[in-house]
Amino acid sequence: MNMDPEFGLFGSPDSDAFGSGLFDGAVPAAEPAPGGLWVHADGGWYDVHALDTDGDGMVDTGTLTDADGTAVFTDLDADGVADVYHRVRENGTFETWRFAAGRWRLMDSGDIA
Numbered sequence: 001m002n003m004d005p006e007f008g009l010f011g012s013p014d015s016d017a018f019g020s021g022l023f024d025g026a027v028p029a030a031e032p033a034p035g036g037l038w039v040h041a042d043g044g045w046y047d048v049h050a051l052d053t054d055g056d057g058m059v060d061t062g063t064l065t066d067a068d069g070t071a072v073f074t075d076l077d078a079d080g081v082a083d084v085y086h087r088v089r090e091n092g093t094f095e096t097w098r099f100a101a102g103r104w105r106l107m108d109s110g111d112i113a
């Protein structure tokens, strides 16, 4: 594991990845269901109502916005569960998270410019 202080969010709860408001108003499911793009978060699974951006007939990319910026979820292996999460914040910074072994892990962060 990379022990660089920048990666200090390893092992943090999902709420640190998403903030408090991203899924406001959405009701989590106990588990992913067929046909959506599901994101694991504290409290359950959320369908981000993804679009088929590459035209292969499977939804693959879902975007949410909140007061803090934009969140883009991508399903890399077409299993209906989001694997990558890009966060672009209003303050000009980004984060890249990867979902593996049942939790979100911060892979990269920095300034957009």
Ligand SMILES: [Ca+2]
Binding pocket: 051, 052, 053, 054, 055, 056, 057, 058, 059, 060
């Ligand atoms: Ca697709």
Ligand SMILES: [Ca+2]
Binding pocket: 075, 076, 077, 078, 079, 080, 081, 082, 083
């Ligand atoms: Ca997936």
